[in-house]
Amino acid sequence: MRKEENGNNQLMLVYGVMAALTAALVGAAFAIAPERIVLEINKSYFAMVEVLPAAMVSIVVATTITALIPAKLIAKWADDRVRGVLIATAAGMLIPCEPMLGLPVILGLVRGGAGIGFIVALLTSSKLFSLMRIPDYFAFLDFKLAAVFLACALAMPFMSGLLATAVAGHIGWRRQ
Amino acid sequence: MLDYKTLVAKEIKQSLRLTLQVLPLIVCGILISAAISALLPPGMVMKFGGSEAGVQGILIGGAIGMFVPGEPFLGLPIAAGLAKAGAGYGGLVAFISSWALFSVTLYPAEVAFLGWRFVLLRSLVNLFIPLLAGFIAYLIV
Numbered sequence: 001m002r003k004e005e006n007g008n009n010q011l012m013l014v015y016g017v018m019a020a021l022t023a024a025l026v027g028a029a030f031a032i033a034p035e036r037i038v039l040e041i042n043k044s045y046f047a048m049v050e051v052l053p054a055a056m057v058s059i060v061v062a063t064t065i066t067a068l069i070p071a072k073l074i075a076k077w078a079d080d081r082v083r084g085v086l087i088a089t090a091a092g093m094l095i096p097c098e099p100m101l102g103l104p105v106i107l108g109l110v111r112g113g114a115g116i117g118f119i120v121a122l123l124t125s126s127k128l129f130s131l132m133r134i135p136d137y138f139a140f141l142d143f144k145l146a147a148v149f150l151a152c153a154l155a156m157p158f159m160s161g162l163l164a165t166a167v168a169g170h171i172g173w174r175r176q
Numbered sequence: 177m178l179d180y181k182t183l184v185a186k187e188i189k190q191s192l193r194l195t196l197q198v199l200p201l202i203v204c205g206i207l208i209s210a211a212i213s214a215l216l217p218p219g220m221v222m223k224f225g226g227s228e229a230g231v232q233g234i235l236i237g238g239a240i241g242m243f244v245p246g247e248p249f250l251g252l253p254i255a256a257g258l259a260k261a262g263a264g265y266g267g268l269v270a271f272i273s274s275w276a277l278f279s280v281t282l283y284p285a286e287v288a289f290l291g292w293r294f295v296l297l298r299s300l301v302n303l304f305i306p307l308l309a310g311f312i313a314y315l316i317v
Binding site: 015021029 | 180183184187188191192194195197198200201202203204205206207208209210211212213214215246248249252253255256259265268269272273276277282284285286287288289290291292294297298301302304305308309310312313316317
Protein backbone atom coordinates (compact mmCIF):
# COMPACT_ATOMS: atom_id res chain seq x y z
CA MET A 1 0.00 0.00 0.00
CA ARG A 2 2.83 2.38 0.98
CA LYS A 3 4.72 1.42 -2.21
CA GLU A 4 1.68 2.39 -4.31
CA GLU A 5 1.35 5.67 -2.38
CA ASN A 6 5.05 6.45 -3.06
CA GLY A 7 4.54 5.70 -6.75
CA ASN A 8 1.50 8.04 -6.86
CA ASN A 9 3.43 10.82 -5.09
CA GLN A 10 6.29 10.49 -7.58
CA LEU A 11 3.87 10.60 -10.49
CA MET A 12 2.22 13.73 -9.07
CA LEU A 13 5.66 15.34 -8.73
CA VAL A 14 6.49 14.49 -12.37
CA TYR A 15 3.09 15.89 -13.48
CA GLY A 16 3.79 19.09 -11.50
CA VAL A 17 7.29 19.59 -12.94
CA MET A 18 6.14 18.87 -16.49
CA ALA A 19 3.12 21.17 -16.19
CA ALA A 20 5.34 24.00 -14.88
CA LEU A 21 7.93 23.47 -17.64
CA THR A 22 5.23 23.33 -20.31
CA ALA A 23 3.54 26.50 -19.01
CA ALA A 24 6.88 28.37 -18.86
CA LEU A 25 7.99 27.37 -22.37
CA VAL A 26 4.61 27.81 -24.07
CA GLY A 27 4.18 31.15 -22.24
CA ALA A 28 7.61 32.31 -23.41
CA ALA A 29 6.83 31.18 -26.97
CA PHE A 30 3.53 33.12 -26.96
CA ALA A 31 5.35 36.21 -25.68
CA ILE A 32 8.29 36.01 -28.12
CA ALA A 33 6.92 34.32 -31.25
CA PRO A 34 3.09 34.18 -31.08
CA GLU A 35 2.59 33.35 -34.76
CA ARG A 36 5.15 30.53 -34.77
CA ILE A 37 3.77 28.88 -31.61
CA VAL A 38 0.23 28.79 -33.03
CA LEU A 39 1.61 27.21 -36.21
CA GLU A 40 3.69 24.66 -34.24
CA ILE A 41 0.76 23.72 -31.97
CA ASN A 42 -1.44 23.14 -35.04
CA LYS A 43 1.26 20.88 -36.53
CA SER A 44 1.61 19.03 -33.18
CA TYR A 45 -2.15 18.50 -32.94
CA PHE A 46 -2.19 16.62 -36.24
CA ALA A 47 0.91 14.60 -35.22
CA MET A 48 -0.82 13.67 -31.93
CA VAL A 49 -4.03 12.57 -33.66
CA GLU A 50 -1.96 10.33 -35.95
CA VAL A 51 0.23 8.77 -33.25
CA LEU A 52 -2.11 8.34 -30.26
CA PRO A 53 -4.38 5.52 -31.51
CA ALA A 54 -1.35 3.48 -32.66
CA ALA A 55 0.36 4.18 -29.35
CA MET A 56 -2.60 2.95 -27.28
CA VAL A 57 -2.79 -0.30 -29.24
CA SER A 58 0.99 -0.65 -28.94
CA ILE A 59 0.89 -0.28 -25.14
CA VAL A 60 -1.77 -2.96 -24.74
CA VAL A 61 -0.23 -5.40 -27.24
CA ALA A 62 3.39 -4.95 -26.14
CA THR A 63 2.77 -5.26 -22.41
CA THR A 64 0.45 -8.23 -22.87
CA ILE A 65 2.87 -10.11 -25.13
CA THR A 66 5.83 -9.48 -22.87
CA ALA A 67 3.78 -10.60 -19.86
CA LEU A 68 3.18 -13.89 -21.64
CA ILE A 69 6.92 -14.51 -22.12
CA PRO A 70 8.03 -16.54 -19.10
CA ALA A 71 10.15 -14.45 -16.70
CA LYS A 72 12.74 -17.26 -16.65
CA LEU A 73 13.32 -16.82 -20.38
CA ILE A 74 13.81 -13.05 -20.00
CA ALA A 75 16.16 -13.59 -17.05
CA LYS A 76 18.17 -16.09 -19.12
CA TRP A 77 18.69 -13.91 -22.20
CA ALA A 78 18.20 -10.35 -20.93
CA ASP A 79 20.90 -10.33 -18.28
CA ASP A 80 23.70 -7.88 -17.52
CA ARG A 81 26.56 -10.03 -18.77
CA VAL A 82 28.45 -9.37 -21.99
CA ARG A 83 26.21 -11.76 -23.95
CA GLY A 84 23.01 -10.06 -22.73
CA VAL A 85 24.32 -6.57 -23.53
CA LEU A 86 25.41 -7.74 -27.00
CA ILE A 87 21.97 -9.23 -27.65
CA ALA A 88 20.36 -5.97 -26.49
CA THR A 89 22.60 -3.90 -28.79
CA ALA A 90 21.47 -5.97 -31.79
CA ALA A 91 17.82 -6.25 -30.67
CA GLY A 92 17.55 -2.48 -30.16
CA MET A 93 17.49 -2.07 -33.93
CA LEU A 94 14.14 -3.87 -33.99
CA ILE A 95 12.56 -1.63 -31.32
CA PRO A 96 10.71 1.37 -32.83
CA CYS A 97 12.41 4.67 -31.95
CA GLU A 98 9.00 6.39 -31.68
CA PRO A 99 8.72 6.53 -27.86
CA MET A 100 5.04 5.63 -27.66
CA LEU A 101 5.63 2.50 -29.73
CA GLY A 102 9.04 1.37 -28.43
CA LEU A 103 8.85 2.19 -24.71
CA PRO A 104 5.95 -0.18 -23.93
CA VAL A 105 8.03 -3.08 -25.27
CA ILE A 106 10.98 -2.02 -23.11
CA LEU A 107 8.70 -1.60 -20.09
CA GLY A 108 7.48 -5.16 -20.61
CA LEU A 109 11.06 -6.45 -20.50
CA VAL A 110 11.79 -4.37 -17.36
CA ARG A 111 8.77 -5.90 -15.66
CA GLY A 112 9.89 -9.34 -16.81
CA GLY A 113 13.16 -8.90 -14.90
CA ALA A 114 15.69 -7.77 -17.56
CA GLY A 115 18.92 -6.32 -16.14
CA ILE A 116 19.94 -2.64 -16.19
CA GLY A 117 22.81 -3.22 -18.66
CA PHE A 118 20.45 -4.99 -21.03
CA ILE A 119 17.77 -2.28 -20.85
CA VAL A 120 20.25 0.62 -21.24
CA ALA A 121 21.91 -1.04 -24.26
CA LEU A 122 18.51 -1.84 -25.79
CA LEU A 123 17.13 1.69 -25.38
CA THR A 124 20.37 3.37 -26.52
CA SER A 125 20.53 1.12 -29.57
CA SER A 126 16.88 1.80 -30.48
CA LYS A 127 17.43 5.58 -30.15
CA LEU A 128 20.50 5.51 -32.39
CA PHE A 129 19.94 2.61 -34.79
CA SER A 130 16.25 1.68 -34.88
CA LEU A 131 15.42 0.26 -38.32
CA MET A 132 12.61 2.84 -38.30
CA ARG A 133 15.23 5.62 -38.04
CA ILE A 134 18.05 4.44 -40.36
CA PRO A 135 16.19 5.32 -43.61
CA ASP A 136 15.67 8.85 -42.20
CA TYR A 137 19.44 9.29 -41.75
CA PHE A 138 20.06 8.48 -45.39
CA ALA A 139 17.05 10.49 -46.58
CA PHE A 140 17.91 13.73 -44.74
CA LEU A 141 21.73 13.57 -44.53
CA ASP A 142 24.22 13.01 -47.29
CA PHE A 143 25.44 9.42 -47.61
CA LYS A 144 28.93 10.07 -46.21
CA LEU A 145 27.65 11.86 -43.07
CA ALA A 146 25.05 9.15 -42.39
CA ALA A 147 27.66 6.39 -42.84
CA VAL A 148 30.24 8.17 -40.64
CA PHE A 149 27.64 8.71 -37.90
CA LEU A 150 26.54 5.06 -37.95
CA ALA A 151 30.14 3.79 -37.94
CA CYS A 152 31.23 6.09 -35.09
CA ALA A 153 28.19 5.31 -32.92
CA LEU A 154 28.09 1.56 -33.61
CA ALA A 155 29.76 0.35 -30.40
CA MET A 156 28.18 2.96 -28.12
CA PRO A 157 25.06 1.05 -26.95
CA PHE A 158 27.26 -1.93 -26.00
CA MET A 159 29.66 0.33 -24.09
CA SER A 160 26.90 2.19 -22.25
CA GLY A 161 25.21 -1.12 -21.37
CA LEU A 162 28.41 -2.40 -19.78
CA LEU A 163 28.93 0.94 -18.04
CA ALA A 164 25.39 0.80 -16.64
CA THR A 165 26.04 -2.70 -15.30
CA ALA A 166 29.33 -1.61 -13.74
CA VAL A 167 28.05 1.54 -12.05
CA ALA A 168 24.45 0.68 -11.30
CA GLY A 169 23.97 -3.08 -11.36
CA HIS A 170 23.04 -3.05 -7.69
CA ILE A 171 21.01 0.18 -7.49
CA GLY A 172 17.21 0.07 -7.15
CA TRP A 173 16.38 1.66 -10.50
CA ARG A 174 13.06 0.00 -11.22
CA ARG A 175 9.92 2.13 -11.09
CA GLN A 176 8.01 1.71 -7.80
CA MET B 177 -1.10 -24.12 -14.34
CA LEU B 178 -0.96 -20.53 -15.59
CA ASP B 179 -4.36 -19.08 -16.43
CA TYR B 180 -3.56 -17.10 -19.58
CA LYS B 181 -7.05 -15.59 -19.87
CA THR B 182 -6.76 -14.05 -16.41
CA LEU B 183 -3.19 -12.93 -17.11
CA VAL B 184 -4.13 -11.23 -20.39
CA ALA B 185 -7.19 -9.56 -18.80
CA LYS B 186 -4.98 -8.28 -15.95
CA GLU B 187 -2.34 -6.99 -18.40
CA ILE B 188 -4.91 -5.21 -20.56
CA LYS B 189 -6.37 -3.53 -17.45
CA GLN B 190 -2.88 -2.45 -16.33
CA SER B 191 -2.00 -1.24 -19.83
CA LEU B 192 -5.10 0.94 -20.00
CA ARG B 193 -4.23 2.39 -16.58
CA LEU B 194 -0.69 3.08 -17.83
CA THR B 195 -2.07 4.74 -20.97
CA LEU B 196 -4.13 7.12 -18.82
CA GLN B 197 -1.10 7.84 -16.62
CA VAL B 198 1.23 8.69 -19.52
CA LEU B 199 -1.29 10.67 -21.57
CA PRO B 200 -0.87 14.01 -19.72
CA LEU B 201 2.92 13.69 -20.02
CA ILE B 202 2.70 12.99 -23.74
CA VAL B 203 0.55 16.09 -24.21
CA CYS B 204 3.13 18.11 -22.21
CA GLY B 205 5.93 16.66 -24.37
CA ILE B 206 4.14 17.65 -27.57
CA LEU B 207 3.50 21.19 -26.30
CA ILE B 208 7.14 21.53 -25.14
CA SER B 209 8.28 20.36 -28.56
CA ALA B 210 6.04 22.98 -30.23
CA ALA B 211 7.32 25.73 -27.89
CA ILE B 212 11.00 24.88 -28.51
CA SER B 213 10.40 24.78 -32.27
CA ALA B 214 8.82 28.23 -32.05
CA LEU B 215 11.55 29.66 -29.81
CA LEU B 216 14.51 28.12 -31.67
CA PRO B 217 13.89 28.35 -35.41
CA PRO B 218 16.26 26.08 -37.42
CA GLY B 219 18.03 29.12 -38.91
CA MET B 220 19.10 30.30 -35.46
CA VAL B 221 20.44 26.86 -34.49
CA MET B 222 22.40 26.63 -37.74
CA LYS B 223 23.87 30.09 -37.30
CA PHE B 224 25.11 29.10 -33.84
CA GLY B 225 26.23 25.53 -34.55
CA GLY B 226 27.77 25.97 -37.98
CA SER B 227 30.41 28.42 -36.89
CA GLU B 228 32.74 26.17 -34.90
CA ALA B 229 34.84 23.16 -35.87
CA GLY B 230 37.21 20.78 -34.09
CA VAL B 231 36.87 19.91 -30.42
CA GLN B 232 34.91 23.10 -29.73
CA GLY B 233 32.50 22.09 -32.51
CA ILE B 234 32.02 18.69 -30.82
CA LEU B 235 31.10 20.37 -27.53
CA ILE B 236 28.76 22.87 -29.20
CA GLY B 237 27.18 20.18 -31.41
CA GLY B 238 26.62 17.93 -28.36
CA ALA B 239 25.07 20.79 -26.38
CA ILE B 240 22.66 22.11 -29.02
CA GLY B 241 21.48 18.61 -30.03
CA MET B 242 19.70 18.34 -26.68
CA PHE B 243 17.48 21.35 -27.36
CA VAL B 244 16.26 20.34 -30.79
CA PRO B 245 12.90 18.49 -30.75
CA GLY B 246 13.23 14.73 -31.28
CA GLU B 247 11.22 14.40 -34.50
CA PRO B 248 13.42 13.33 -37.47
CA PHE B 249 11.89 16.00 -39.72
CA LEU B 250 13.30 18.65 -37.35
CA GLY B 251 16.63 17.29 -36.09
CA LEU B 252 18.03 15.74 -39.26
CA PRO B 253 17.38 18.70 -41.61
CA ILE B 254 19.17 20.89 -39.03
CA ALA B 255 22.14 18.48 -39.15
CA ALA B 256 22.08 18.66 -42.95
CA GLY B 257 21.94 22.46 -42.74
CA LEU B 258 24.87 22.54 -40.29
CA ALA B 259 26.86 20.37 -42.73
CA LYS B 260 26.11 22.83 -45.55
CA ALA B 261 27.08 25.72 -43.26
CA GLY B 262 30.52 24.14 -42.90
CA ALA B 263 30.36 22.35 -39.53
CA GLY B 264 33.00 19.62 -39.11
CA TYR B 265 32.14 15.91 -38.99
CA GLY B 266 33.03 15.74 -35.28
CA GLY B 267 30.48 18.41 -34.38
CA LEU B 268 27.87 16.92 -36.72
CA VAL B 269 28.19 13.40 -35.30
CA ALA B 270 28.06 14.85 -31.75
CA PHE B 271 24.94 16.84 -32.69
CA ILE B 272 23.12 13.83 -34.20
CA SER B 273 24.05 11.54 -31.27
CA SER B 274 23.00 14.13 -28.71
CA TRP B 275 19.73 14.86 -30.53
CA ALA B 276 18.88 11.14 -30.78
CA LEU B 277 19.75 10.37 -27.16
CA PHE B 278 18.97 13.51 -25.17
CA SER B 279 16.38 15.56 -27.05
CA VAL B 280 14.39 17.24 -24.26
CA THR B 281 11.08 16.50 -25.94
CA LEU B 282 11.60 12.72 -25.70
CA TYR B 283 12.04 12.75 -21.91
CA PRO B 284 8.40 13.06 -20.75
CA ALA B 285 7.42 9.74 -22.35
CA GLU B 286 10.56 8.02 -21.07
CA VAL B 287 9.94 9.24 -17.50
CA ALA B 288 6.29 8.24 -17.76
CA PHE B 289 7.08 4.68 -18.82
CA LEU B 290 10.35 3.87 -17.07
CA GLY B 291 10.50 6.25 -14.09
CA TRP B 292 12.87 9.12 -13.34
CA ARG B 293 15.50 6.93 -11.61
CA PHE B 294 16.05 4.90 -14.76
CA VAL B 295 15.97 7.96 -17.01
CA LEU B 296 18.57 9.73 -14.87
CA LEU B 297 20.80 6.66 -14.87
CA ARG B 298 20.39 6.11 -18.63
CA SER B 299 21.23 9.74 -19.32
CA LEU B 300 24.35 9.65 -17.14
CA VAL B 301 25.76 6.49 -18.73
CA ASN B 302 24.99 7.87 -22.21
CA LEU B 303 26.66 11.24 -21.59
CA PHE B 304 29.98 10.16 -23.08
CA ILE B 305 28.44 9.03 -26.39
CA PRO B 306 28.14 12.35 -28.30
CA LEU B 307 31.63 13.36 -27.21
CA LEU B 308 33.30 10.02 -27.98
CA ALA B 309 31.44 9.44 -31.26
CA GLY B 310 32.14 13.04 -32.29
CA PHE B 311 35.81 12.69 -31.40
CA ILE B 312 36.14 9.44 -33.39
CA ALA B 313 34.54 11.18 -36.40
CA TYR B 314 36.89 14.15 -35.94
CA LEU B 315 39.87 11.79 -35.98
CA ILE B 316 38.88 9.55 -38.89
CA VAL B 317 37.35 11.97 -41.42
